[in-house]
Amino acid sequence: MFARNVSIHLKPNSSVAFTKQIENETLPTLRKHAGFKGELTFLAPGGTEAVGISLWDNKENAEAYGRTGYPEVMKNLNQFVEGTPNVRTYEVSNSTFHNIAATVAV
Numbered sequence: 589m590f591a592r593n594v595s596i597h598l599k600p601n602s603s604v605a606f607t608k609q610i611e612n613e614t615l616p617t618l619r620k621h622a623g624f625k626g627e628l629t630f631l632a633p634g635g636t637e638a639v640g641i642s643l644w645d646n647k648e649n650a651e652a653y654g655r656t657g658y659p660e661v662m663k664n665l666n667q668f669v670e671g672t673p674n675v676r677t678y679e680v681s682n683s684t685f686h687n688i689a690a691t692v693a694v
Contacts (some may be wrong), residue, residue, distance in 0.1 A: 589645060589678075590645075590649075591679075593640075593641050593676045594640045595673060597669065598620040606665065610629050613664050614661050614665070615660055618661075623648075623650070624644060625642075625643040625644060627642045628641045628680070630655045643683075644678065651677075
């Protein structure tokens with residue numbers, strides 16, 4: 589399993605609208621992509637920073653989303669974002685999320 593971690597600085601007073609946009613637009617978009625397993629979105633106290641972690645069944649599907657779905661998602665979220673989001677991809681080494689066992693090639 590792979591995880592995409594997106595860190596975002598939000599514009600002032602945009603956290604409520606950002607959260608609604610995630611629920612109404614981003615999550616339906618993610619669900620359309622092959623290999624999507626789940627999404628966690630976090631808001632820092634004060635609502636100026638957000639982190640989204642999406643989980644994917646394999647690296648290829650995570651990368652495919654990065655090329656095709658992520659630009660669409662960010663186009664819809666840009667009205668709430670200051671600066672450039674930081675995106676990192678990780679191989680999941682342990683997870684209790686959805687009771688999916690993650691394996692790491694050794």
